[in-house]
Amino acid sequence: MSEEERSLNFIEHIVEDDLKDGYGKEDLRFRFPPEPNGYLHIGHASSICLNFGLGLRYDSPVNLRFDDTNPAKEESEYVEAIKKDVSWLGYEWDKECYASDYFGQLYDWAIELIKQGKAYVDSQTSEEIANQKGTPTEPGSESPFRNRSIEENLELFQAMKEGKFGEGEHVLRAKVDMASSNMLMRDPIMYRILHKPHHRTNTDWCIYPMYDWTHGESDYIEQVSHSLCTLEFLPHRELYDWFLDQLVDSKKLRPKQREFARRNLSHTVVSKRKLLQLVESGVVSGWDDPRMPTISGLRRRGFTPESIRNFADTIGIAKRENVVDVSLLEFHVREHLNKIAPRVMAVLNPLKVVITNYEEGKEEWLEAENNPEDESAGSRKIPFSRDLFIEQEDFREQANRKFFRLKLGGEVRLKNGYIIKAESCTKDVEGNITEVQCTYDPKSKSGSGTEESLRKVKGTLHWVSVPHAVEAEVRLYDRLFNDPTPDGHKDKDFMEFVNPDSLNRITGYLEPSLKEAKVGDGFQFQRLGYFNVDSDSTENHLVFNRTVTLRDTWAKLEQKS
RNA sequence: UGGCCUAUGGUGUAAUUGGCAACACUACUGAUUUUGGUUCAGUCAUUCUAGGUUCGAGUCCUAGUAGGCCAACCA
Numbered sequence: 193m194s195e196e197e198r199s200l201n202f203i204e205h206i207v208e209d210d211l212k213d214g215y216g217k218e219d220l221r222f223r224f225p226p227e228p229n230g231y232l233h234i235g236h237a238s239s240i241c242l243n244f245g246l247g248l249r250y251d252s253p254v255n256l257r258f259d260d261t262n263p264a265k266e267e268s269e270y271v272e273a274i275k276k277d278v279s280w281l282g283y284e285w286d287k288e289c290y291a292s293d294y295f296g297q298l299y300d301w302a303i304e305l306i307k308q309g310k311a312y313v314d315s316q317t318s319e320e321i322a323n324q325k326g327t328p329t330e331p332g333s334e335s336p337f338r339n340r341s342i343e344e345n346l347e348l349f350q351a352m353k354e355g356k357f358g359e360g361e362h363v364l365r366a367k368v369d370m371a372s373s374n375m376l377m378r379d380p381i382m383y384r385i386l387h388k389p390h391h392r393t394n395t396d397w398c399i400y401p402m403y404d405w406t407h408g409e410s411d412y413i414e415q416v417s418h419s420l421c422t423l424e425f426l427p428h429r430e431l432y433d434w435f436l437d438q439l440v441d442s443k444k445l446r447p448k449q450r451e452f453a454r455r456n457l458s459h460t461v462v463s464k465r466k467l468l469q470l471v472e473s474g475v476v477s478g479w480d481d482p483r484m485p486t487i488s489g490l491r492r493r494g495f496t497p498e499s500i501r502n503f504a505d506t507i508g509i510a511k512r513e514n515v516v517d518v519s520l521l522e523f524h525v526r527e528h529l530n531k532i533a534p535r536v537m538a539v540l541n542p543l544k545v546v547i548t549n550y551e552e553g554k555e556e557w558l559e560a561e562n563n564p565e566d567e568s569a570g571s572r573k574i575p576f577s578r579d580l581f582i583e584q585e586d587f588r589e590q591a592n593r594k595f596f597r598l599k600l601g602g603e604v605r606l607k608n609g610y611i612i613k614a615e616s617c618t619k620d621v622e623g624n625i626t627e628v629q630c631t632y633d634p635k636s637k638s639g640s641g642t643e644e645s646l647r648k649v650k651g652t653l654h655w656v657s658v659p660h661a662v663e664a665e666v667r668l669y670d671r672l673f674n675d676p677t678p679d680g681h682k683d684k685d686f687m688e689f690v691n692p693d694s695l696n697r698i699t700g701y702l703e704p705s706l707k708e709a710k711v712g713d714g715f716q717f718q719r720l721g722y723f724n725v726d727s728d729s730t731e732n733h734l735v736f737n738r739t740v741t742l743r744d745t746w747a748k749l750e751q752k753s
Numbered sequence: 754u755g756g757c758c759u760a761u762g763g764u765g766u767a768a769u770u771g772g773c774a775a776c777a778c779u780a781c782u783g784a785u786u787u788u789g790g791u792u793c794a795g796u797c798a799u800u801c802u803a804g805g806u807u808c809g810a811g812u813c814c815u816a817g818u819a820g821g822c823c824a825a826c827c828a
Contacts, residue, residue, distance in 0.1 A: 199767050199776085227828050262827060318826055325824050329755040332824085363826055373756040375824045384826035403828050426758065427823050451758090453821095458764085506777055508766045510759095513821060517764050520778050530791065565791070596789065605787055638787065645787095652787045719788045746789040748780095 201509040203242065203420060206450055207250065215417065219445055220252035223416045224278070224285070225407070227259045228270035228391070230464045231479045232277045232487045234500070234521075238455040241504035243420060244283040253286030255414055260292045261406050263390040271391070277487040282497045287414070291406050292392045294413055298401050299353065301409065301439050302364060302382060306345045310438060311382060312338055313348040314365045321363075324370070325378055331371035332378045338367065352385055355398045359385045366405070368434060376431050380404055408432040411447035412440065419447050422454040423511065455507060456515045458676040460485045461686055466679065475690055476672070482726070482737050483672045483694055493669070494714050494724035494739030496532075499524040515677060522740050529714060529722045529739065534562045534569060537607065537654040538702040538717040540666055542581040544627045544658065547612060550578040555657070559639055560608040574703050576609050579658035581701050586653050587628055589617060594749065596651035598628070604651040607718060611636040611649055654718045661701035664734035667726065668696040700736065707734075714739065 200208065211217065222243045226236065247254035256278060260266045278285065305311035314321060314337045326332030340348075352362055364383040372378055382405040387398050411419045419432075432449045440446050461467065462485055470476050470484070479486050482493035490500065503524040507516050537560075556576045563569035586597040586604075598604045603613045612630040620626050635644035675681075675689040700717075709715070714724040721741035729735045 201766085225828095229828080259828065265827075321826080322824075327755085327824060331755095360826065373823095375756090378824080381826055386826080400826095402826075407828085423758070424822060425828090427756085453759085455765090506765075510766065512759050514765065517779070520765070523778060526790090535788080564786095564788085607787060609787095649787085651789085654788070716788085716790085719790070721790095742788075742790050744789075749789080 198505075202511070203246070203418070203450060203452060203509055204249070207246065207418060210417070217250060217252070220246075220250050220417050221255070221286075221415055222246050222252065222418055222420070223255040223257050223289075223411065223414065225257045225259045225410075225421075226274050227262070227266065228268070228274060229262070229265040230270060230467075232274055233462050233467070234457055234460075234485045234487070234490065235454055235462045237281065237487060237500050238504050238507070238509075239420070239422070240278060240281055240283065241501055242452070242509055244278075244281075244285075245505070246418070247283075247286075252417075254283070255287045255289050255416065256285035257289040257410060257414070258291065259403070259407065259410075260290055260390070260392065261400050261403060263386060263388040263400065266391055268391045273488065277491075280487070280491060280497055281500060289410070289414060290392060291401075291410050292390060294406070294410055295393060295397055295401070297413060298406060298409060299399075302349070302401075302405070303346065305366065305382075305438055306349060306364075307342060308438070309342060309367065311345070311364055311366050312340050313345050313352070313362050314338075314379075314381075315348075315362050318360065321381075325375065326370070328373075328375060334370050335365070335379065338379070349383075352383070352399050353397070355387070357385055359387055361385065364399075366435070368431075374427055374430050376404070376427055377434070380431060404428060404431050405435060408436050408447065408449065409439070411449075412436060412444070415445050416447045417445060419449045421449060421451055423451045424454075425449070426451045451511070452509045453511050453514060455504075456513075456677075457485060457521065458515050458517045459671045459673045459678070460518070461673070461679050463679070466686060469687065470672075470690075473687070475687075482667070483669050492727060493737055494529075494722060495521075495525050496528050496714075499528040502528070517676075518671070525722070525740050526743070529716065531565050532563075533714050533716040533722055535560075535564070535716045535718050536703055536706055537574065537656055538664075538666075538700050538706070538720065538723075539581040539583055539654070539656045539661075540668075540698060540700045540717075540720065541584045542656075542701055543584040543587055543625065545580045545582050545587075545612070545655070546627060546629050547578050547580070547632045548615070548629050549631045552578055554578065555660075558608050558637075572705055574608060574705070575657045575660040576606075577657045577659055580606070580655045581658055581661060582628075582653050582655050584625075586651075587614065587617070587625065589625070597653065598630075598651065603649045604653055605636075605638075605649050606655050607652050608638050609655070610634070610638075611644070611647065654720075656701045656703055658701075660704045662704055662707050662734065664700050664702055664706070664736055666698050666700040666723070666736045666738065668698065668738045670694045670696075702734075709734065716742075 224243045314335050324333045363381045365379045368377045370378045383399045386400050429449045480488035480492050503521050557573040560574045561571045591599045600614050610632040612632045617628045635642045672694050673689045674691045678686040678689040709725045711725050722739040723736045726735040726737045
């Protein structure tokens with residue numbers, strides 16, 4: 193929230209400079225321009241946070257613009273999903289725009305270019321055009337159709353629009369420079385014929401404008417001041433500017449494109465093709481599988497919009513290659529969830545404990561605070577009885593002094609309850625511990641104020657009363673990939689790095705208050721991690737996702753020894 | 754082998770534009786704690802290399818080195 197103190201990123205410096213050089217604050221306008229051909233992922237989140245963050249910072253409008261110029265790939269299903277994700281992240285767009293709304297204007301401008309001799313219809317095949325393109329080190333050669341008469345170009349272009357030709361028969365090209373060192377300037381294609389219905393314009397058009405001919409012009413129509421995109425579009429800037437040069441009215445604001453490096457998250461892939469492969473191969477259950485880096489996956493997993501925004505904010509924006517460690521994302525989820533998640537108790541790997549000196553059949557309802565970080569969260573009652581579950585990892589017959597948990601002859605506090613002492617344990621034929629017999633100190637009840645209740649014992653365990661426990665399916669997730677850069681190996685396919693143990697489904701035993709939990713609700717299972725109710729939950733089958741574990745310094749200690 | 758972009762701790766970003774390399778994460782110490790959580794305190798850098806300009810260089814100049822992008826009727 194200390195927004196003032198944060199130093200500016202290079203994009204903000206550009207905006208500040210523009211403000212000094214004559215832009216009015218009211219001139220500023222930004223846009224987030226997804227193509228509706230797939231689901232948004234964590235990489236898009238950076239771009240969304242950048243553009244909408246700028247909007248918030250300068251109190252200027254941000255458009256949500258769908259770059260829908262390729263009907264072969266785009267569907268309205270994706271439009272809806274994208275709108276949902278952007279809203280969920282907490283942003284409000286000014287106008288909902290579609291590049292397809294500008295098809296008419298773009299067509300008229302194309303005709304202008306033809307009339308000025310700056311565009312021509314090329315009737316070669318795509319192979320021929322590609323062959324004439326040259327290479328980065330050799331110039332291209334000119335198309336035999338490059339010098340068609342304006343009249344013929346006009347006639348052909350209109351016939352293209354009217355559907356008189358099949359796909360691939362003609363294209364409209366800008367007449368720029370076949371010898372440019374920038375391959376994109378070698379007479380780029382502006383229009384191609386596509387006899388495909390469009391998700392919004394249906395069959396109104398059978399010629400569709402290309403990205404380069406659409407994007408800057410859309411920015412201009414919307415009077416976007418700063419058109420921000422990722423670094424791979426940097427070579428497009430020259431063309432972006434060339435097209436604007438042909439039609440900009442000097443009295444109107446001229447948009448500028450600037451580029452930033454895309455953010456890469458470690459241990460994940462983000463390309464649509466690879467995500468699709470994960471879905472189709474059955475490695476994950478769908479685009480919103482909680483292990484997916486999609487916004488919908490993160491949402492289902494229990495990440496909060498705040499945590500994603502803070503994450504995007506702290507990594508910032510720059511121009512160099514990067515791989516951000518997932519642990520930073522996890523830090524931000526924990527940071528936010530620590531403040532807001534109600535604490536509850538759940539045992540995931542149960543070991544039965546019997547309190548031998550506790551009356552059989554008796555139950556007590558103990559007071560438990562909901563969130564030590566937030567007094568207003570209040571408290572609730574949890575049942576205590578003679579038979580309890582604790583975690584198997586919390587008991588050892590014998591252990592050294594570093595082990596703060598329950599061991600034979602040792603004492604431990606049951607969170608919100610009593611101090612207990614382990615007296616004996618029973619084992620099955622294989623030697624596995626099946627039950628621990630304990631005694632409790634009746635005067636040590638939490639919050640009772642007695643001298644015994646204030647006694648310090650080193651360990652505090654979470655627990656659940658066996659007769660009151662609610663069973664639930666709990667899904668424990670781990671990283672989807674074992675390698676920090678699964679798609680960064682030239683000799684190995686990213687699928688080779690899929691973590692076979694990224695999902696572990698178990699049955700957990702929860703305190704009864706969780707019976708009322710609704711889909712999406714998030715909790716801290718004390719000492720275990722943050723969990724939320726999955727959308728697979730039904731009335732009689734609760735399903736929880738583990739969003740992220742708590743930091744676990746004990747596990748690290750254990751690993752070392 | 755053409756053009757363009759980039760290079761600061763393990764990671765991601767800063768550095769008032771030439772003035773004590775800062776912040777966050779991770780890791781490691783320690784304190785606090787009825788969550789081995791949280792919180793608090795502390796530790797971890799030859800600014801890619803080599804020269805140069807300067808009282809002074811992460812920042813400017815020269816030459817290297819390394820990585821990335823560019824030849825879809827995709828965006």
